[in-house]
Amino acid sequence: MRALNRLYRRARFFVKRVMSFDRERVLQFARQSATLSKAPLWWVVIDMAWCAVRYETTFENYSEWDFRLLRARERKTYMTDPKSFHLSRKLNDNTQRSIFDDKLRFAEHFGDELGRAWLDVSVTGVEELGEFVRRFDRIITKNPGGVGGNGIALRDTADIDDIDALRGDLLASGQTLVEEVLVQHPEMARLYPGSVNSLRVVTYLDPDDEVHVLAAVLKVGNGGVIDNFSNGGMYTMLDDGGRALHAASDEEGHPFEVHPITGVAITGYQVPLYDEVLALVDTLARRVPALPYIGWDIAITPDRPVVIEGNHNTGVFQSKPSVSGIRRGLLPRYRAAMRF
Incomplete structure (x- = not known):
């Protein structure tokens, strides 16, 4: 029965994707994957459709994590946006979500941790x-x-x-x-001073009251005043000690071993005050136990880390294989923490 439910959910998701089909947007992602893999465009489009059903990927996910390059056993390890959305709907109390949807309510609820x-x-x-x-x-x-x-x-x-x-x-x-306006830590400003370079730390508060860090991401601005991936920024994944695992990449998949404006090395970059970041997200995650699965945006000021906002339907961040050489996603880490 569970297998049938999963198949039904995936088929329903695929039908919704087809109904909202943006031909040019899909072809944009398909061309990126075709260029990277040297595969014919028509074959990439078919594979994208297959992955939407088999692995619950969006077309953006397929391109962002280079699914065209991955074997089936590697594809199975990736968390995807639809999977994350299902988990958010299952785990987070819908009646409490306005705390995160409304930045004014968030400021009132987490005021002592805002730092501004x-x-x-x-x-x-x-x-x-x-x-x-x-x-x-x-x-x-x-x-x-x-x-x-x-x-x-x-x-x-x-x-x-x-x-x-x-x-x-x-x-x-x-x-x-x-x-x-937050003043960021000098070490974060050295990386890129034009925006507040933030972290996205995804946490899960389990039934035993343990806070798990599922993913930690360094987001960096690149010519603009915002570090968001969708607004020209780039990101790289962090290890458990807050060090950048590999080069950053932007929405088009361009790799950046060093920042193109400041020349600061991104690979191996150490986020300052990272132990305090982990302590902060542990505190934040316990503040609203009715919403245990949250993506926190954290800024590092000269004195301490502070919270910018929380996301109850957090996006998914993982290493891009063509940039990082890492061909394994974070789904096993999510499963181990959430026990599904």
Whole structure:
């Protein structure tokens, strides 16, 4: 019966993918895989469809983790976005998810671990906003419901001369969360100073009250003010001690042994204060036990690590085989921790 349920779920997922088929987007991923593997494009498209059913991959997953290069036994080891989504729906209490969906609620719930001042424009007046703006050289404004780095703007306060107009603009755009800009640790700034280079640490709080780190990722900006993978940034995986296992890669799969702007080596890069990062995510994971499976975005300030946000439906991060040489995914690690 379980096998039939799994087959039904995978078939249903594949039908949904076909119904929402974006031909150009799919062909973009297929061409990347075809170029990498030297396989005919038509064969790659067929293989992508097969993997969607057999391994529950999205077309993005197929390209990102070089499935065209992998053998069947290697493909079986990869966590995928659909698998992660199913786990999130199964493990995380739906009634509590707004704590993570709304950045204002998140700030209220985890305020002591944010490490930065913040303001809700929707419930404060012009005078209080003006006092907040005058405290800092720069501020960052966010849409509380934004995802993937969208709905975020960095503003120099010297350029703000009309607080009333600023408040109206923020209310109109939905960027009602105003925050102090974090100052990152000098070692993180050395890697790339144009953005706050953050970590994504995926944790699971098991029924025995043990916190497992399922994946640890270093995200790095590359020419922009945001380090998100979908906004021009890159990422690499970290070992259990916070050291970069291999080169970083961007959304197009380009490898970066060293940062193209700063020239700092990425392979082997050691994240500062990593023991404190692990202590922080352990504390955070216990704060909302009704949602045991969370991806935490962590920044490293000169004094301590702080939390940027949490993701109850966290994306999946794994080593890209063509960049790292690693041909094994993290599904066994997830299974061992979650006992499924």
